[in-house]
Amino acid sequence: MKSGWVDSDAARAVDEYGKRGVGRDLALRVYTSRLLGRDPALVLHGGGNTSVKTTLQDFLGDAVEVLCVKGSGWDMATIEPAGLPAVRLEPLRRLRARDALSDEDMVSFQRANLLDPAAPNPSVETLLHAFLPHKFIDHTHSTAVLSLSDQANGTELCAEIYGDRMGLVPYIMPGFPLAKKVAEVYEAAPDIEGVILGKHGIFTFAEDARGAYERMIEMVSRAEARLARDRKRGFAAVQLPNRVAAAHDVAPILRGACSIKDAKVEGAWHRFVLTHRAGDAVMGYVNGREVARYSQEGVVTPDHTIRTKNYPLLVPAPDAAHLEAFAAQAREAVGRFVAAYQDYFARNNAGRNPPKRALDPMPRVILVPGVGLFGLGRTLKDAKVAADIAENAIHTITDAEAIGRFESISEADLFEMEYWSLEQAKLGKSVDKPLAGQVAAITGAGGAIGSAIARRFAAEGAEVALLDLDPAAAGAAAKAVGGGALGLGCDVTAPDSVRAAFERVCATFGGLDIVVSNAGAAWQGKIGEVDDATLRKSFELNFFAHQTVAQAAVRVLLAQGTGGALLFNVSKQAVNPGPSFGPYGLPKAATLLLVRQYALDYGRDGIRANAVNADRIRSGLLTPEMIAQRSAARGVSEHEYMAGNLLSREVTADDVAQAFFHHAVALKTTGDVTTVDGGNIAAALR
Numbered sequence: 001m002k003s004g005w006v007d008s009d010a011a012r013a014v015d016e017y018g019k020r021g022v023g024r025d026l027a028l029r030v031y032t033s034r035l036l037g038r039d040p041a042l043v044l045h046g047g048g049n050t051s052v053k054t055t056l057q058d059f060l061g062d063a064v065e066v067l068c069v070k071g072s073g074w075d076m077a078t079i080e081p082a083g084l085p086a087v088r089l090e091p092l093r094r095l096r097a098r099d100a101l102s103d104e105d106m107v108s109f110q111r112a113n114l115l116d117p118a119a120p121n122p123s124v125e126t127l128l129h130a131f132l133p134h135k136f137i138d139h140t141h142s143t144a145v146l147s148l149s150d151q152a153n154g155t156e157l158c159a160e161i162y163g164d165r166m167g168l169v170p171y172i173m174p175g176f177p178l179a180k181k182v183a184e185v186y187e188a189a190p191d192i193e194g195v196i197l198g199k200h201g202i203f204t205f206a207e208d209a210r211g212a213y214e215r216m217i218e219m220v221s222r223a224e225a226r227l228a229r230d231r232k233r234g235f236a237a238v239q240l241p242n243r244v245a246a247a248h249d250v251a252p253i254l255r256g257a258c259s260i261k262d263a264k265v266e267g268a269w270h271r272f273v274l275t276h277r278a279g280d281a282v283m284g285y286v287n288g289r290e291v292a293r294y295s296q297e298g299v300v301t302p303d304h305t306i307r308t309k310n311y312p313l314l315v316p317a318p319d320a321a322h323l324e325a326f327a328a329q330a331r332e333a334v335g336r337f338v339a340a341y342q343d344y345f346a347r348n349n350a351g352r353n354p355p356k357r358a359l360d361p362m363p364r365v366i367l368v369p370g371v372g373l374f375g376l377g378r379t380l381k382d383a384k385v386a387a388d389i390a391e392n393a394i395h396t397i398t399d400a401e402a403i404g405r406f407e408s409i410s411e412a413d414l415f416e417m418e419y420w421s422l423e424q425a426k427l428g429k430s431v432d433k434p435l436a437g438q439v440a441a442i443t444g445a446g447g448a449i450g451s452a453i454a455r456r457f458a459a460e461g462a463e464v465a466l467l468d469l470d471p472a473a474a475g476a477a478a479k480a481v482g483g484g485a486l487g488l489g490c491d492v493t494a495p496d497s498v499r500a501a502f503e504r505v506c507a508t509f510g511g512l513d514i515v516v517s518n519a520g521a522a523w524q525g526k527i528g529e530v531d532d533a534t535l536r537k538s539f540e541l542n543f544f545a546h547q548t549v550a551q552a553a554v555r556v557l558l559a560q561g562t563g564g565a566l567l568f569n570v571s572k573q574a575v576n577p578g579p580s581f582g583p584y585g586l587p588k589a590a591t592l593l594l595v596r597q598y599a600l601d602y603g604r605d606g607i608r609a610n611a612v613n614a615d616r617i618r619s620g621l622l623t624p625e626m627i628a629q630r631s632a633a634r635g636v637s638e639h640e641y642m643a644g645n646l647l648s649r650e651v652t653a654d655d656v657a658q659a660f661f662h663h664a665v666a667l668k669t670t671g672d673v674t675t676v677d678g679g680n681i682a683a684a685l686r
């Protein structure tokens with residue numbers, strides 16, 4: 001591992017932060033924290049922490065000795081001075097005299113000694129930093145160090161590599177006892193340059209920022225050098241089926257198997273978003289003959305349990321020719337995982353006072369030989385964090401197995417971490433959005449109505465895919481939605497294009513729950529004179545494309561087995577034809593019947609089919625020129641034309657999006673048509 005320290009960059013950090021009133025110590029602390037944070041082989045997603053002991057002025061202007069230590073919620077890669085809250089050092093040090101300290105008391109004592117009461121919670125490893133005398137302290141979960149430490153003979157291996165330069169501390173959960181233990185190890189050997197926390201990570205320290213940082217790099221490099229020696233060849237691979245199923249076919253099956261039926265709301269499911277990884281290291285690992293052993297050993301460092309649970313789920317390799325059989329195996333495997341997780345909870349929770357609150361029993365990482373790994377989360381973001389951590393663990397375990405045999409902490413220690421009181425306290429504090437965990441695909445999403453639907457669904461918690469004939473429009477609309485929104489070019493009149501787009505949606509999010517078949521265009525012509533080609537062209541887009549999209553969606557919904565919603569943008573033309581609008585109204589009328597046919601044929605699968613009849617919305621179908629022309633022809637103002645309905649209110653794309661959202665959450669409505677037209681008796685449905 002190479003040092004990233006650059007003198008001129010360090011000087012610039014001191015200079016730039018100095019202009020904002022930040023002292024040299026803290027500026028350099030931020031600089032090297034970022035150097036550590038940018039390397040996923042050292043820290044990942046908020047893992048690791050750093051500190052500096054310095055002097056700051058309190059509110060009264062008195063100089064106080066403080067510990068500036070990483071605050072929770074901050075990522076070292078992007079940390080700022082505000083991410084290193086200052087805690088009065090003297091009171092922290094005095095805590096060492098105590099025999100015991102609960103995590104809750106530790107957190108509130110640390111908060112009570114913040115210089116700025118609005119600062120984030122100081123790290124749970126704050127006392128470890130405080131009890132050591134060094135000015136700069138760096139802590140990472142280096143994969144190389146963990147590959148050595150996560151072994152049955154990890155202590156001997158570390159002793160062999162580091163000699164007496166590093167203290168060795170056996171595994172103890174982070175908190176007060178660990179902080180005391182590390183201080184004792186240091187005091188017994190005050191020349192050490194850092195400590196290895198068994199099966200957890202590494203600390204290095206020094207009197208200056210560069211010294212602590214360079215020591216981290218050196219110690220990690222020594223671990224890397226050891227891992228490069230006497231390596232076994234990669235994992236021996238299992239025999240895979242001739243044709244392994246594709247990730248986009250496997251994901252909906254797994255996603256359905258991991259969905260949890262809502263106990264209170266009939267028809268509702270607690271779903272997850274899945275993200276897929278299939279790099280070389282992942283494939284070598286999941287295809288290994290002994291994957292069932294080394295993947296079920298436990299986490300590589302304890303705080304991973306909070307994101308990836310205790311163990312990943314391992315399922316058999318899926319044969320593309322026998323997906324049904326795979327689906328049955330996957331459901332069984334999930335059932336066994338859930339039962340084992342519930343046993344693990346009951347076993348470790350027995351006799352506790354107060355008892356712990358059980359977390360949902362579903363896996364957060366699924367390993368599939370031949371296919372790769374899937375990270376699961378309630379949002380794409382959470383799924384990606386789980387997948388990143390799983391990939392990181394794969395690197396660590398692969399290297400551990402190359403020189404020996406990977407070993408994790410005990411089940412009891414895993415449970416302590418997963419059910420840590422500080423984590424339990426966070427439960428139930430955030431409220432899920434109505435569409436959390438759901439995936440929606442919207443066609444014609446580059447236009448005014450489609451993009452309004454996508455925005456609304458994303459705001460309600462869904463992951464959204466925006467499909468449009470124009471890939472640039474789809475991309476721009478997806479960018480405007482933000483988050484993980486996916487923009488895809490898709491010609492809904494071409495079945496191959498629709499299939500490819502749905503495969504991408506499933507590969508990206510793991511499946512699909514809601515489709516809004518919205519793409520459409522208007523053709524005109526007096527029905528007795530219109531040419532055949534025009535009418536057929538309109539039928540292609542305004543009828544057959546809805547059928548193609550709905551059919552592609554049903555295939556995914558059935559694979560998941562958790563119901564779903566097929567939503568169609570029909571038109572008031574379907575029930576209230578306008579003169580010379582036959583080419584548009586006729587296929588839309590057929591689509592209205594299509595909605596009812598889907599409601600009829602798939603109701604027993606929990607799939608709902610509903611439609612929205614909107615009228616007079618500013619969009620690609622009703623352009624400013626058309627509005628000007630029509631209002632002039634009727635002798636009314638543009639506003640009077642647009643609001644020419646019973647309520648005299650102009651209807652907008654957001655109103656249409658509201659109606660689609662209603663259908664997405666109305667679990668007991670199917671075969672319904674909702675009008676969004678401000679009131680039009682002539683277009684009222686019987």
Ligand SMILES: [Zn+2]
Nearest residue numbers: 048139200201
């Ligand atoms: Zn740690």
